Amino acid sequence: MGPAMMFPNLHPSDLYAAADRLPRVRLAHLPTPLEEAPRFAQLLGGGVRVFIKRDDCTGLLLGGNKARHNEFLLGDAVDRGCDLVVWGAGVQSNNCRQTAAGCAKLGLECRLYLSRGHYTTEPQGNLLLDHLVGAHVEFTDAAVGPELDALLSTKAEEFRRAGRRPYAWHRPRVVPLAAVSYAVCVAEIVEQLAGRGLAPSALYVSSSGATGAGVALGKALLGLECPARLICPMHWPWHIPTALANDANAAAERLGLPHRLTPADVDADEGYVAPGYGKPSPAGREALHLLATTEAILLDPVYSAKALAALIADVRAGTYPPGSVLVFIHTGGVPAIFADPAGVLPAAESASPAGNLIRRNPS
Numbered sequence: 001m002g003p004a005m006m007f008p009n010l011h012p013s014d015l016y017a018a019a020d021r022l023p024r025v026r027l028a029h030l031p032t033p034l035e036e037a038p039r040f041a042q043l044l045g046g047g048v049r050v051f052i053k054r055d056d057c058t059g060l061l062l063g064g065n066k067a068r069h070n071e072f073l074l075g076d077a078v079d080r081g082c083d084l085v086v087w088g089a090g091v092q093s094n095n096c097r098q099t100a101a102g103c104a105k106l107g108l109e110c111r112l113y114l115s116r117g118h119y120t121t122e123p124q125g126n127l128l129l130d131h132l133v134g135a136h137v138e139f140t141d142a143a144v145g146p147e148l149d150a151l152l153s154t155k156a157e158e159f160r161r162a163g164r165r166p167y168a169w170h171r172p173r174v175v176p177l178a179a180v181s182y183a184v185c186v187a188e189i190v191e192q193l194a195g196r197g198l199a200p201s202a203l204y205v206s207s208s209g210a211t212g213a214g215v216a217l218g219k220a221l222l223g224l225e226c227p228a229r230l231i232c233p234m235h236w237p238w239h240i241p242t243a244l245a246n247d248a249n250a251a252a253e254r255l256g257l258p259h260r261l262t263p264a265d266v267d268a269d270e271g272y273v274a275p276g277y278g279k280p281s282p283a284g285r286e287a288l289h290l291l292a293t294t295e296a297i298l299l300d301p302v303y304s305a306k307a308l309a310a311l312i313a314d315v316r317a318g319t320y321p322p323g324s325v326l327v328f329i330h331t332g333g334v335p336a337i338f339a340d341p342a343g344v345l346p347a348a349e350s351a352s353p354a355g356n357l358i359r360r361n362p363s
Ligand SMILES: Cc1ncc(COP(=O)(O)O)c(C=O)c1O
Pocket: 064, 065, 093, 094, 095, 206, 207, 208, 209, 210, 211, 212, 300, 303, 304, 331, 332, 333, 334
């Protein structure tokens, strides 16, 4: 018996109330719209209905899942009297862009340590926005994951010794707090669908971290029986379902709720990462084009496109009967497309994107 069945199901309003008892700053436009995508669904076939939870419209410097996360993380920072935020990830990190934006709004200094990886350090896409909102940016060769985490701890300690009060990326503290925000997102979805007399048949989201832990927790707390498919954008050097169940349980503790998940309650699919984290996939490219050309909604190649590719593959495999209500949680990431146009243009055009664009638009 799954833990979701061991306690009475919460109502969305109970979950909102529990989240509101935590330190929180208002940064996101909530609730985000839940928009049906009928032309996209028709193209997929199989008689399914597809709804898109528009978390690409959360605001906070062009939207995305980190606006929700930051309501609790920067709320925690303010509550602890911090005066600076020490954060880091890849050069085109959406996380860093929205953290820098939250810091600007709250008057906190923001220090970003960005891992070069295969990216250029030209100010474009997310990196351009980091600069525009006044973040201090340093580049590093430390790899995203344990190596960069260690660097951030060292930097935070240096600031502490210099008399500052830093709020630093510290995985065990920030991931559960950020997860709370996605349990709340699931409550919004349940409420929005109920308003149309519907319930979800499946949830899809791009995550191998806090967002997914929160979605899995929200599903358990609200007693949803449907799959919550977490489509991983990356592999981690740890067992993702175990880590996310632990993070979900720590989030439940922060909320003062008794639910506990096991790794079996976390449906994390690492099958869509190839050809690698940050690298566009053919299926993701197709997903991006199908959604853009049917609904004029953009995805990003690193996260959301790969997650929608999983939804498309499942529908094509006949997983869902006609009338099923599939909810795709769009986590944003769109600024990254401007840093890598070749990663999102159709494959035939990517060899010479500028030439194609000029030929198509002669005037
Ligand atoms: C656009 C986008 N989607 C999904 C994710 C995954 O979120 P999480 O780290 O909570 O798994 C990220 C993380 O940076 C992101 O930028």
